[in-house]
Each structure stands twice: as structure tokens, then as C-alpha cells.
Amino acid sequence: MKLTILILMAGGLLGACSPLVVTTEPLATKTIYSVYGHWITEPDGSVMLDPQPSGLVKWRDKLVTLSDRSAIELQRLRLRTIDPATAALIDGGMKMELSPAVKQSCFGSYVGNNPDLESLVVDPADDSVFYMITEDATYADAMTQSCQQKYQDTGSSAYPNLLVRLQVNNDQKVSMTHIRPLQYDHEFAVGDSPNDGIEALAFGPNRILYLGLERDSHKQARVFTLNMTDDFWQSDEFAPVTDAKLNLPKFDKGNHPINGMDYYETKDGNGYLIASARNDSALWIIDIKGQKETRILAMEFYAQLTSSTDNCQDYEKMANASIEGVAVIEQTVWMVNDPWKEVYPKNILCLQNKSNYENYSPLLFSLPIQTSWFE
Template sequence: MNRTLLFGLLLFFYASTTLVAAQQLEVKGQWIRHSDGTVMADPQPSGLALWQGKLLSVSDRSAIESQRLRVHPIDPDNARLAEPQWPISLSEQVKDSCFADYVGDNPDLEALVVDPDDHRVFITVTEDASKSVLSDDCARRYAESGSTDFPTVLIRLELQPDRQLLVTGLRPLQFDPGYRVGNFPNDGIEGLAFGPGRTLYMALEKDMAVQPRIFKTTVGERFWQSENFVAVEDAELLLPQFVSGNHPINALEYYAAGEGSGFLLAAARNDDQLWIVDLDKRLPTRMLDLDFMAEAGGECPDWEPIEFTAIEGIAVKDNSLWMVNDPWKVNYPKNIRCQANRQHYQNMSPLLFELPLNPIWFQRP
């Protein structure tokens, strides 16, 4: 091949790749609705997972009471609730746990992931338990969390034939003091993703240096047979570093693309960005800017811009990334422009977004 032509092709490929990485990507979202067409009110979704063709969202503790301690199955084809919600309750085997009172009442659940070897089993994680109190014995046992006074807890959920979810395992997380995670009750683990070899990746919103972090552990065969601390380790991935501001990771997903270990997809809520993190550490993290649009209609255009989105759940299905937002109650009504959507914003109704994944984003040299 002519050297000039080859150089031109390489230059074109580089320019195309750079353009794809740098452009603003428009992402359209549908209101999540009940089967009768009414829009879902204030479920505060804080996690999303793919399960048997459906998407499952989990509610955090700021949801209205009827949505708390619930998982919600969603049909991605039409953003409709696919079946009745799945309630979460304690099994007998964990009712004597140090964490039973908190988990059984109104825990702040963040993230949801399906066990890769058993689709009846799910894992979620607790965040802000600052208003909960451990007994003296439990407080002494779990004092060395390396983070918050009330430790972050991984929760094993097992689906029953009647669509109940039972809590069947609880494991608190322990961070080495050298990681300098800090005691930030409401800035903890917000994303979970299973990678190869049953490695569970955990996204931390911020550490003492106000940097997002990703930790990991292996969920082995005997993992849930203990309530001892899980000593997690820094995954040491090539995450961006920031000199100012808060840039948390609020959702995490694994994506196998090309050769190698694959990638983590991370939603940076405050920045309206999707981060693509190479598990093999050959590529720096790619940061894609997202412009969100909400369905409107009526006297308004079919789609209207939404500025305050707050993505907190992501899942991959059919080479698309599906995203759900956790309406931020202080800011969500500021999105009101079109009167057709006024009540949806006032009711803290979430949207389901779809972003096709471009193979160029995952190409390694």
C-alpha cells in the first residue's frame, strides 16, 4: 500500500476515534410507567441489572414508603413495569445479625447485580446508615471498618418462587486505612459489577482526597458463610484524577468487548458522563459527555432537554447501555419546561434511557 495512503487512513481512523470520544452523545429517555400507562411515582432507583431479558431497579430509602425495600422489573422495550414489584424481607438465618435492624427497616440500598452463576441470587449494598446504632458488642466487633462508623454492608438476596426476595447473607466491608477512604456516610459504595472470575467491583463516590475509587473482592463459594469483614482491595485502575469539585461514580457495569479482561462502564452522575474503564489498564479511562432528553409531546416537541438527571443505575442489554435516573429532590423540578412533564418532575418520576455502545470506544492498540 502507498505510504501516503496508509498515513492518510491512519490519520482518518485516529480523527474518527477522537471525534467519537469527544462528541456530545444525545440520549433519549422514556418515562417508566405502570401497565395502565400511569407514570411511576418516586421510586428513587439506585441500581439497575439485567435479568432474563428484563431490567431490575432497586429503590433507595428516600423513595415513598410503598416503593421502599422493593425491586422493580421493567420491560426495556417499552419502559413499562413488567410485573408486580418484588418485596425484600429478612430470612430467619439473618434475623440475629448485627445489621438486621437496619437492613430490615429502611436501608439505603445502592446498586444491584445478578450472581453470574445463579440467577436467583442478587447482591445489593448499603450506604448511609449514619442514623442507625449498633449494639455495644457489634460496635466493638466492627469498629475497624476503615470507613464509616456503621460499616458498608453487602446484602445477598435470593428470589423465591412467589417473587419475594429474602436477605440470606450480610457481609460488612473493610478498607485498609492506607486507602484513606474517609468517614463519609452518604458518599460510599454506589456501584457494583461482576467481572471475570467472580470478581466483584465496587465503585466508591469519593475518598478523603475527593477522588472516586474502584475496589474489588472475590465472591467465592464460602463467601456468605461468614459475617466477618470482607477486606477489599483497590483495583488500581486508570481512573481520572481531579483537582477540584465532586466527580463521583454512581453506577457500574461490566462489558466484555474484544480480547482481554473487558471493561467497566461507570456513570459519573454529577458530570453527565459515561466512563469506560479498561480492566487490562492498556487504555486511559475514556469519558463520554451525555446530553439527556426526556419524552414530552402534546404541545411540546417530542423530546425536551433534561439538565438535572442523576443517573444511578446502568445495565448492558443487546449492546446497548440502559440507564435509570434517581431524581434528586432538590433539583428535579428545575427541569420543568414543558407542561406535559410538569407532574412527572414534581412526582420524582424516573426515566429509562438507552445508549447504543459503539465498538470504537473499546478498541485497544
């Protein structure tokens, strides 16, 4: 099955749509993009069960995703490869192992016992290397006293966010080889919100890693950077992040986090981050030079119907999608959703998809990139 990439504007072929309210004015588009998703399936054709995807990245002409700690056990600590042409998983995935050095580190107990993994990027110079980030560690065993003293000045939560290096060993396994905790300057006012940390990673030019924070102490999304130099992993000390100083939207009320991100370069060489704002069902188009205001693309999401009845054919509109993974392949943005367990069953409308929603199965969405987004 070849996936069809479709866009329908507000009031388009599917008839009247409820307007999406975007709570910020600057450069918010009046167009509402209709985005269509296909159920991600296992190699045997069954729908993927409760993986709670928290990242998506292009890898060797395919897509790779990972799960956070709330996924069912068989999905945890594993990279899953998806064929974007069919939304089918390639195999059972690459299981994560801990290297001896990581096992013996201050963080070995946490990362070896169902850590809260978020986002995923591939090293620009070596596609056998992935990086991922950890978020919530409130449930983790306490570190030794010496480790606590060494890593106490996080500038954020008591247990630091960890940047983890993964090395592909073979088709079935990847190894956690190195870990560095992140450190935020106190003037950044990141705040102590363990479950509102870094949820988006993207590599820009010159090995600059962009890190998207869900929200700081002022409830605003932030973007930081790390310079991933050749000697970056020769240290286990804090890795201090830098404020990217981007022109992000500001909100007076509510929660408007960014939860996934990838880098895109236009034909004239200008770089942008394409980030998902899952609470608002929107994409943010962020100028990495910080000169342009962020453009907000409002979206409505539709789920595939694999069979038809009189009132339910082809696709059904979703009440909540919650995009948490964004990956760019040439001129297409691919997205995967993280089924939000509190609200996902509210999507149930057509009986054909009832079990998929009840099993928290994710969808793979796609949207063609348009030059107007960057004007």
C-alpha cells in the first residue's frame, strides 16, 4: 500500500469543519491544514499496541521511533523502524542494552530500568549513532551521595535531563554507550518541572543540536542548543546548554508546549525548525536566525478507516491526536502521535476504529512542505 499525502484547506472536500482556535496572533495562518494518518502496523499486519511514541527521525530512507516509559513493556527500550510508504514496522525493533561504562555510571540504574525516553536524532556524520534525551525521573532510585553532589546543580529538576548516545550493534540491538547530563543557567528560569523537560531534538548545521523544552517556569516553550564537538563524549561532566534566542510565540495563558522537532533548509539556504505544538494541533515554523516571527500552522487530523459504512468512509476526524514526533524527508513532514491516554478514547466515532483507540495505537501522518511557510 502506497500512502497518499493529502491536504485539504478549511471548507474543502470534506465539508464544514469546526474551526481550530490558536491562542496567539503573530503570523498564525488562517488556513487549517487537514492532515491524514495511517495506522502503524506490526510485521504480521496487526495494529501497533500502545507504544506511546515520543520521537521520530529519518534513518536510511526509513523512519525510526521510540517509546516513553508509559508504553506497554514489549515496546519499551526499543527502536522501531517504519516504512513511510506503508506505515508498516519493518521488524521487532532494536533492543537497547547498556554498555559496561553506562552500567557503572551514576545513571546506570535509571536508564536500565524503564527510563522516560524522549525524542531521537541521528548523528549527521555517522548514521550508526543515535541520540535521545530523558525527561521525568521522579520515580528513579536515588543516586549515591557522591553522584548527587556531583550533579546537583542542574538548573532544573533535581534529577538531571540526560543526553544518551546509542550505537547500532546489529539489526536487533543498540547499545547505550555514553551519557551526559544537561545543565541550565539559573537565569534561564527553566524551573523544577520534571515532566515538562526536553521533548524535541534536531540537528542543524555545523553539529549544532537544538533542544526543545516543553515549558519553563513562565509556562513558555524554549529552545536551547549544544555544540556537539568531536570531543563531546570524552567527558561525563554537565553539558551546559545555550539559549538559542529564537523568536518564539508568547502566550498569556494555558499550556502550549513543543513536543517534536526537525530541521529544514530552504532552497536559498535558510534554516528553520519545524516543531509540533501538540496541545494546539499546530506546527511552528521557527527561523533559526531568530529574525522572523514563528509562523503557526493550524491543523486538523484525520484517522484512516480500513473499512467503510454509510457514515464512515476513508477517514474520520480526530478529537485529539497529540503529535510527539516530527521528521523531514525531502519535501514532506512526517509525524507520529502519542496517544494521550486520558483523552484518546474521545476519538471514538466510527466503530471500525474503536479498538485501535482503546488500544492506544498510533498513526503516521504526512504533510507536503510548502514554500509559503517560510516567506
